[in-house]
Amino acid sequence: MIDDILKISKLDTGNIEICDEEIDVDSFLESIELTFKSEIEHNKLKLLIDNNKKTRILSDEQKIFQIFSNLIQNAIKFTDEGVIQLNCLVFEEKVRFSVKDEGIGIKEQDFEKIFERFGQTEMGAARRYGGTGLGLSIAKGFVELLGGKIWCESEMGKGSEFFFEIPAKILEVKEKKNDVDNQSLNEEIAGGLSFLVAEDEYSNFVYLNELIDSERNSIVHVYNGKDAVDFFKKGKSFDIVLMDLKMPVMGGLEATEEIKKINPKQVIIAQTAYATSYDEKKCIEAGCNAYISKPINPQQFYALVNQYKKKKILII
Incomplete structure (x- = not known):
């Protein structure tokens, strides 16, 4: 709880540096898989990664990791069984990531509310399923810090998919030696x-x-x-x-x-x-x-x- 409040405070004050570096998207997604493998398996879920091609980008790896972390934790929280899937699509000057689950789903009228800090929808879920009610708000803050946007598509009873799209310089792919x-x-x-x-x-x-x-x-x-x-x-x-x-x-x-x-x-x-x-x-x-x-x-x-x-x- 305290850690999430500190992150919100830093986002509000702008006291967060952006550190662009080369990111091998394949390796990055593999590190995410390793990080959450045990927790996902403990919850009897499966993790799949769908990356459309070998990609290297210039962006802030730590911020993207934090966004993924919050979205994956959210997916685990609201998914009793099934698959959590990570996706990546690369465009000319931007990259789109997403986290898709087969959980309880979200009502359409709540698509915007869930990103509000301490919002009624998010806090109600926090009380029922645990958590601080700040995870999605923090994810949105980091996405916007990187100059991007975040949104959700969902159907009740079938699951949700959270997308975030950020500007990024696409780098030449190096040999896999x-x-x-x-x-x-x-x-x-x-x-x-x-x-x-x-x-x-x-x-x-x-x-x-x-x-x-x-x-x-x-x-x-x-x-x-x-x-x-x-x-x-x-x-x-x-x-x-x-x-x-x-x-x-x-x-x-x-x-x-x-x-x-x-x-x-x-x-x-x-x-x-x-x-x-x-x-x-x-x-x-x-x-x-x-x-x-x-x-x-x-x-x-x-x-x-x-x-x-x-x-x-x-x-x-």
């Missing part, structure tokens, strides 16, 4: 490493678990920074510790300071969904050595692990 490189990177990190993952969002942990490959590396999961610090106080050690910045009980920055007191040589790499210059400054001041942003790019993640795999590192 990187697939071999990615595979070799993955193979290089596999082999007896120990990981401590401090992450309060279970879906994020599931994604990290997929990247790490738990069959070849040992993984311990904690839900806050205090529990991570306690491991070090007890004399435990790990090859790599992955920890989020925003967590209950103790956040990542405080955990960094405490672990640095115990092990000053520990290398620390900050990881957060809010990748701004201010966030980076705070991480460095707290003692972090480097910085990586969510959603985690597999290539960047493997490169970091390969860089520090012979050392003990803390990724926060």
Whole structure:
């Protein structure tokens, strides 16, 4: 609830930077699939991805991920059985994504109301199905921040499809030779490493678990920074510790300071969904050595692990 209100506040004040970067849409949709795979399967649903062609675009990956996250969570909430489908269509100067479900559906007169923050329709659903009643409003805010539009098509009892369309520069598609490189990177990190993952969002942990490959590396999961610090106080050690910045009980920055007191040589790499210059400054001041942003790019993640795999590192 607090996190959603903070996002609304940042959207209202314009205190959010747009960071355009190259996005391989195929890889991006695969990362979304990994992130939500466990939750979707737990709810006895299926996830399908329909991408019309190999595409690279220039846009803000984090914002698009946040939009997808809110729409997928909404689809899971209102779908008891069936399929959730992600779609992508590319036009000359824009790209259209959508999330389609086979849930309860929405009345036509509510198509606009559902995007209102704390609106009667959304809050009524929140009371019945859980949630804050802000998810769709936040998604709309991010879409409009990117200069796009969002809308819904639905039929009661048959499901809904949420579309969002944003302007984007379409880039030349590169050869897929990187697939071999990615595979070799993955193979290089596999082999007896120990990981401590401090992450309060279970879906994020599931994604990290997929990247790490738990069959070849040992993984311990904690839900806050205090529990991570306690491991070090007890004399435990790990090859790599992955920890989020925003967590209950103790956040990542405080955990960094405490672990640095115990092990000053520990290398620390900050990881957060809010990748701004201010966030980076705070991480460095707290003692972090480097910085990586969510959603985690597999290539960047493997490169970091390969860089520090012979050392003990803390990724926060």
